[in-house]
Amino acid sequence: MTARVGVVTFPGSLDDGDAARAVRIAGAEPVRLWHADPQLHGVDAVVLPGGFSYGDYLRCGAIARFAGVMETIVDAARAGLPVLGICNGFQILCEAHLLPGALTRNQHLHFRNRDQVLRIESAGTAWTNAFQPGQEVLIPVKNGEGCYVADAATLDQLEAEGRVVARYVGNPNGSQRDIAAITNSAGNVVGIMPHPEHAVEELTGPSLDGLGFFTSALKHLVETAA
């Protein structure tokens, strides 16, 4: 049976169509979820896409956290549902306290869009099991508030528990310890600042490396079902 992966659309979501496309290319069925509808419609995993959920003029993701669909997702994530937050989705996961820390304004204060090399640090999550630890991948990054910060104890804990999922090779925004992606302690919730959904087609992306994040989830679903 084809896995069904939900992609949430908030009113200001921008990369929701791209996330759905990536899910489709990876071989799953994308299911569009609406921010005001708390139902998950039986999806096997959820992607929170990039964008500016509710305009996000103040603190990115701070309002989205309270969306109807988020309350359901938070409960489901705590019960093991694979959830990937990309960019704005990462910000929302932090605001929802599914992940620790916060994403703040880039240190250089500019929005920055570039093709970014990442080093996969943890291949043990629901979204990165298709990679090898230490593998370098090329994924577009594009954000204005992508600087990951947390207190030292949290950072140490993330490192100690192997929950730093990916690091920048050449830090584009000042993120602490070059952190580009982290996971929760169960490994089913991943937040990533760069955009794997923009690296899934030869014609439009800098590589096909992004597909691995989506195929990882499918693999995870098969393995956990078995």
Add this chain to the structure above:
Amino acid sequence: MTTQDPARDTSAAAAAGPTAAPDRGADIVGWAGGVDTVPHAGDSPGELQPYADLGLRDDEYQRIRQVLGRRPTQSELAMYSIMWSEHCSYKSSKVHLRQFGEKASTSDRLLAGIGENAGVVRVSDELAVTFKVESHNHPSFVEPYQGAATGVGGIVRDILAMGARPVAVMDPLRFGAADHPDTARVLPGVVAGVGGYGNRLGLPNIGGEVVFDPCYQGNPLVNALCVGVLPIDRLQNKAAAGDGNVVVLMGAKTGRDGIGGVSVLASATFDEGSEQRRPSVQVGDPFIEKLLIEACLELYDEQLVVGIQDLGGAGLTCALAETAAAAGTGMRVWLERVPLREASMEPHEILASESQERMLLVVEPEKLEAVLKTAEKWGVLATAIGEVTPRGADGEPGRLVVTWRDHLVVDVPPGSLADDGPVYNRPMREPADLILLQADRAETLPRPSDPEALRQTVLRMIASPNLADKTWVTEQYDRYVLGNTVLAQPEDSGVIRIDERSGIGIALSVDGNGRYARLDPYHGAKLALAEAYRNVAVSGAKPIAVTDCLNFGSPEDPGVMWQFAEAVRGIADGCGELGIPVTGGNVSFYNQTGAAAIHPTPVVGVLGVLDDVADRVPMGFVPREDGHDQIYLLGETHVELSGSEWAWATHEHLGGVPPRVDLDRERAIADLMAVAARGGHLSSAHDLSDGGLAQVLVESCLRRGVGARVTLPERFTDGSMPFVFLFSESAGRVLVSVPRGHEKAFTGLAAEQGVPCELIGVTDPAGGALELHGQFQLSLAELRAAHSATLPRLFGGAELATPPVGQQAEESAATAAPTAPVEEPAAAVVPVETATPASSESEPGGPSESA
């Protein structure tokens, strides 16, 4: 959400019957509470009115009185002053712009043309594309961030109003001298504004220009282009047809921002009082615009609107007048229903406000509820503010009647605002200095003639602000969103896939060269057209339509008016010769501070179509493990240095006549490129323009880190001729690289099209250098360092100068294992090579990638 159904309105005026013009005596109160009403205007013909302060001339004011048979009310005066402003009425340009229609070849692709919100062209049996470029120059100087941001917002709504989903933006930008202190204020603000708005809307920015010249010091040019895609049967129009249909205002609340934006700002030159105009600049809210886009598209798909018009310059006034005039109907509006940000706003302010993110819809009454529901779903306000009223009994067009809290404040024929504005045949005279300027040719300037001087010149030129890498700017724009960007800056044109199943796509380029136009506006305009056309052609696309943004000084200066007329004539003739129509555009006059006008700057956008975007040809040399591609130069190189980037950057010289333009040759090149692209005969293609061959070689090498070995043709070996070969800006030239085995096919096609084609070298993927045989060798690292350091040095963020990602990507990606295999070396994007982090402007012959 505010929803007011006129039928339920209990006001006296509404009770009198929504479709009937209000009775002036009975229900409508006269002069009361400081509001100037129609009855009061009738009773006080002698009252002095500040028409001159609003930019109206004596004779224009008299004409308004004639049209109305009385003096205008305060609200009416505000409406006429903005609708008859230069910006809205095109009163100085109209007589010239007619040529675009008269000289155009007929195109069966054209579904909507000049006069609509944007031109619409058919690109397949099902799909059409709409695109337009507009200026937002004056606001961007006063308040760079908001000026630029709302420039993007405005053009996006124009595209939306045609029924299209906006799919990409581009931004041709011009600033004063790169090292002038004020440029450090204006440029970062403008760039942040373009990005801040476009990125939040989810529109990829796929190209544009960044040009520096002291002539733009007090008058930067911020032009914005948007392109959208629609199913042909979703085409919308602005006519407010159908008696009794409801007029709905959807989007943001109306505030005091932007009052006088078009009449005060865009229709006058800057002077010492300009700081006081800040309130005239609009403030943007891209989130609301995003909601507006989604809501409108849903309304179109459900066929819920009869007519639609965006609110831009001149706000509600323009939208009401144009929608009514287009249908010949009348309109009855209850102004107090307009949702306001500030309750104290007066009627003339509500009518003149240029608050952003608003659309005017005309809706059948039985569909009103569904419209309001869709708006509610997306969280935007939608408010019924009026009704369409019938024509007069005699078949005459209806009247636009506006009340405010039961006061009749406007009662005018809508056509008098929208269509019957003044038209001027302004005096024109060739600028007196032009003969001397043209006699002062750059071909007589001292040129480098030894290898070391030539080498130094290359390094200096690629680092000069106009030719330097524009990554500092373009990194601030999202080029990936929507997932259909096939090529983006610094490529010659932006290429967008518009149908994932068929692979059909479009290519777009915008170009202009103010120096050429200053030397010869007719040929300068043709050169801008030729360059945009060529940029589209080198990507493999077939050029099909043109938009233009005509940036000039004051039309009241006969010299400027002559430049304008010449430029329009050039574009119209050029489009006729190329067989592609001008589908719309924008005129921006008064780009002038005191007596000093900008260079005449016609910016031309060309749209092309690709049957399959997989055929697109990128600009960079292709890395190959197994050999070299052949490098050919198409076209002819003459000693043409006047107006060139070299003459300006090296000698601060502007004089002589610009390069010759041969549109038959451009057409032949376009035909050749399209056939060669489809046949897979091209590895890369890059148009030559500013900075000449040297710039194009450097960009082609740096794009993917591939070196090249070039040999001078025999006739360019002596004296300063190697310099001419590298820096002449002769038009009609393209640098291509051709894979092994395709040489005969390609040169055969070139011969068929009559395009001169000369083998000048080979790519050298392993060499890591650009070598000009017998002259110099420059390592790619040296070239990259020179090319990419300039903008970060000027505008801050030194770490932006270091290219951490690209370099590392090139090295590290070799060890990275992509999760999916890469097929078809020619068409496939090889991860290693596109790892270059940054992109830059697709400026004509523009700067390239830092990698």
